[in-house]
Amino acid sequence: MEFELWYLLSLPLLFAAGWFFRGFESRVRETDNAALPRSYFRGLNHLLNDQPDKAIDAFIEVVKLDSETIELHQALGNLFRRRGEFDRAVRIHTHLLNRADLPGRQRSQALDELGQDYLKAGLLDRAEDAFVQLLQDRHHRFDALRALLRIYQMEREWLKAVDCARQLQREAGESHYVAISHYYCELASDALVRNDLDEAQRAIDEALTANRKSIRALILAGDIAAKRGDPEEAWRQWRRVENASAEHVPLIAARVADAMAAQGREGDALNWLERALLDAPSIDLLDIVAHRATAWRGAAVAENMIAQETQRHPSLLGFERLLEARMAINQSTGTDDGELRLLSSLLSNHTQKLARYRCSKCGFRAREFHWNCPGCSSWDSYPPRRLEELDVA
Numbered sequence: 528m529e530f531e532l533w534y535l536l537s538l539p540l541l542f543a544a545g546w547f548f549r550g551f552e553s554r555v556r557e558t559d560n561a562a563l564p565r566s567y568f569r570g571l572n573h574l575l576n577d578q579p580d581k582a583i584d585a586f587i588e589v590v591k592l593d594s595e596t597i598e599l600h601q602a603l604g605n606l607f608r609r610r611g612e613f614d615r616a617v618r619i620h621t622h623l624l625n626r627a628d629l630p631g632r633q634r635s636q637a638l639d640e641l642g643q644d645y646l647k648a649g650l651l652d653r654a655e656d657a658f659v660q661l662l663q664d665r666h667h668r669f670d671a672l673r674a675l676l677r678i679y680q681m682e683r684e685w686l687k688a689v690d691c692a693r694q695l696q697r698e699a700g701e702s703h704y705v706a707i708s709h710y711y712c713e714l715a716s717d718a719l720v721r722n723d724l725d726e727a728q729r730a731i732d733e734a735l736t737a738n739r740k741s742i743r744a745l746i747l748a749g750d751i752a753a754k755r756g757d758p759e760e761a762w763r764q765w766r767r768v769e770n771a772s773a774e775h776v777p778l779i780a781a782r783v784a785d786a787m788a789a790q791g792r793e794g795d796a797l798n799w800l801e802r803a804l805l806d807a808p809s810i811d812l813l814d815i816v817a818h819r820a821t822a823w824r825g826a827a828v829a830e831n832m833i834a835q836e837t838q839r840h841p842s843l844l845g846f847e848r849l850l851e852a853r854m855a856i857n858q859s860t861g862t863d864d865g866e867l868r869l870l871s872s873l874l875s876n877h878t879q880k881l882a883r884y885r886c887s888k889c890g891f892r893a894r895e896f897h898w899n900c901p902g903c904s905s906w907d908s909y910p911p912r913r914l915e916e917l918d919v920a
């Protein structure tokens with residue numbers, strides 16, 4: 528009986544104890560919640576007052592108090608990176624990485640962000656280290672491979688870039704065959720500079736295996752043959768460019784014409800150039816024709832050819848070439864036409880903008896033709912046409 532009474536009395540006691548401890552826990556939570564916003568707002572306040580150093584210190588305090596603020600920390604680091612404050616972004620992400628209790632998933636995320644900080648800051652070696660570590664993490668592997676691909680491209684580490692691109696093709700199902708072909712073309716160009724023709728040929732064979740339609744690889748294959756002293760093979764390769772893409776003929780025209788001229792066939796070379804100009808009019812091709820005609824037949828013949836082409840395809844850039852040819856003739860005969868010179872200089876101020884090449888992906892304009900866009904890193908995004916011709920077309 529006594530035992531049963533004690534048992535019945537214990538029930539409300541246990542209930543009271545439960546209520547008390549629940550209240551205690553919620554009071555502790557309230558204290559935490561009160562502490563957290565203060566640090567948050569202090570950090571935000573510093574940020575809004577353009578005191579990022581103090582803001583970082585405040586946010587570091589927040590992270591010490593509650594691991595749930597890791598995301599806030601990541602976001603703050605990314606904010607600094609976007610603002611170009613890479614040293615601050617690095618500080619935040621390094622601080623996160625140094626935390627012993629950081630969960631594995633978030634450690635990888637912080638490492639990824641740190642790699643991006645270094646990449647944006649141009650510290651490529653450190654970025655590479657971070658992304659190589661991330662290759663083992665299946666959640667970050669593809670992003671790490673893409674980042675490494677960018678890094679190797681910037682470092683001109685072409686074989687490593689090929690390796691990364693092939694892994695992305697194989698594992699992520701992405702298409703990188705155009706880029707892979709260009710990486711081998713870069714290797715071939717470097718080997719050509721070193722006069723290592725066998726190495727250049729091996730690289731070009733790989734480039735054409737990756738992309739058999741690669742215009743650049745065909746041009747380089749002709750260059751290698753020409754350097755070997757085999758003009759017939761060089762022509763064969765360059766003519767493949769002509770067959771594959773009339774638009775790209777300006778890129779091989781000087782090579783073809785000069786190789787013919789080297790064999791004493793200047794007349795054939797000029798005929799070939801004139802026919803190419805008729806087939807696919809282009810300012811670059813007109814320049815090549817004018818330059819060779821001046822050298823081989825004299826300024827008067829060149830001026831006549833430019834005049835005919837300018838009538839067929841009127842353009843300011845073409846007209847500028849015509850004025851230059853006329854001034855060259857004047858110079859050679861000792862006559863001076865002030866109005867012609869004035870007109871030429873006025874025109875050249877205007878045509879400088881029209882003479883650029885433009886990336887078809889991002890619109891980046893460049894004086895030189897590029898296989899790889901300096902603006903967006905796309906391959907084959909530059910048509911070999913000047914701005915004035917592109918806007919007419």
Ligand SMILES: [Zn+2]
Nearest residue numbers: 886889900903
């Ligand atoms: Zn671009």
